[in-house]
Amino acid sequence: MRKNEKFLVEFVNEKKFFVLKNQSILQASLAAGIPHFHACGGKAKCSTCRVLVLEGGESLTGSNQKEKILKNKMQLSPQVRLACQTNITSGPVKMKRIIQDETDIDLYIDRKGTKSGQQMGKEAELILFFLDIRNFTRFVETHLPFDVIHIIRKLFSVFQNHIEANGGKIIETAGDGLYAVFGSGTDNMKQADRAVGTAYSIFSALEKMNRDYFVYHFNQQIDIGIGMHVGKVVSGSIRLGDAEHTIVMGYPVNVASRLQDATKTLNNNFIVSASFYHLLQQPPMAPFRSIRVKGISKALRVFLMGKAYQQMVDSKEGA
Numbered sequence: 001m002r003k004n005e006k007f008l009v010e011f012v013n014e015k016k017f018f019v020l021k022n023q024s025i026l027q028a029s030l031a032a033g034i035p036h037f038h039a040c041g042g043k044a045k046c047s048t049c050r051v052l053v054l055e056g057g058e059s060l061t062g063s064n065q066k067e068k069i070l071k072n073k074m075q076l077s078p079q080v081r082l083a084c085q086t087n088i089t090s091g092p093v094k095m096k097r098i099i100q101d102e103t104d105i106d107l108y109i110d111r112k113g114t115k116s117g118q119q120m121g122k123e124a125e126l127i128l129f130f131l132d133i134r135n136f137t138r139f140v141e142t143h144l145p146f147d148v149i150h151i152i153r154k155l156f157s158v159f160q161n162h163i164e165a166n167g168g169k170i171i172e173t174a175g176d177g178l179y180a181v182f183g184s185g186t187d188n189m190k191q192a193d194r195a196v197g198t199a200y201s202i203f204s205a206l207e208k209m210n211r212d213y214f215v216y217h218f219n220q221q222i223d224i225g226i227g228m229h230v231g232k233v234v235s236g237s238i239r240l241g242d243a244e245h246t247i248v249m250g251y252p253v254n255v256a257s258r259l260q261d262a263t264k265t266l267n268n269n270f271i272v273s274a275s276f277y278h279l280l281q282q283p284p285m286a287p288f289r290s291i292r293v294k295g296i297s298k299a300l301r302v303f304l305m306g307k308a309y310q311q312m313v314d315s316k317e318g319a
Contacts, residue, residue, distance in 0.1 A: 007091030270306025
């Protein structure tokens with residue numbers, strides 16, 4: 001790079017400016033009048049100057065030791081760089097500031113200076129696992145609130161133990177249902193086998209709990225429905241209060257949810273999509289159907305891998 005050589009940088013939806021030799025992107029953007037946040041003063045300690053590289057990443061210098069330490073700690077994707085530690089060797093480069101104003105800072109770093117571990121959104125192919133307790137609304141309407149919450153706690157504790165023991169993670173609970181994910185975008189064949197093993201182990205544990213506890217103490221048979229699918233989703237994390245929450249969103253999530261719901265109309269407590277079924281290394285013999293579900297235009301081929309419900313399931317029930 002010649003002494004006075006400069007290269008063009010574009011901050012999408014903001015401004016274009018030039019970066020000179022031995023000048024960081026942060027220094028150049030500040031010189032161009034851009035209000036680029038840098039709470040730590042450009043020392044690679046806060047991450048508020050981070051940028052998302054959209055084009056021209058090959059024109060940037062590699063991450064130095066300071067940047068590597070912070071990126072590893074915060075689990076930042078390769079496309080996210082610290083503007084205070086990054087120079088340009090050629091151009092042009094197109095990028096976007098992640099923290100645009102004061103209201104964005106708390107999304108990534110708290111005012112006490114503690115770095116948030118929130119991950120930037122990324123796309124990954126994950127196993128999606130939906131579970132719902134059947135006909136539980138009727139139980140809620142006919143039992144004391146203490147008994148209702150007690151049973152939910154007991155059940156969800158068992159569900160969580162089995163899911164996490166097989167490498168899964170619960171993403172969200174809603175009333176008497178939950179959904180979890182397996183995998184990190186790699187080795188989905190193994191993850192699919194683990195997810196199926198989780199489902200069958202939960203069914204087995206529930207059968208014992210029904211026999212030894214629920215029927216005896218509450219005269220109640222608990223049934224669940226499970227639906228599984230695999231697909232590319234967007235995942236990341238957000239901070240709500242002092243806690244970090246993982247979020248997973250996308251069309252495949254809706255498909256998995258609909259499959260769980262279809263266990264009612266098909267009277268089978270465990271249904272998986274064809275794309276999931278064909279991931280299994282030793283798929284069990286299972287009948288298949290082509291079904292249409294709400295919100296999905298094309299018919300879905302599904303495999304019925306469970307059993308008929310032991311009690312009548314009301315397919316119109318919202319729970």
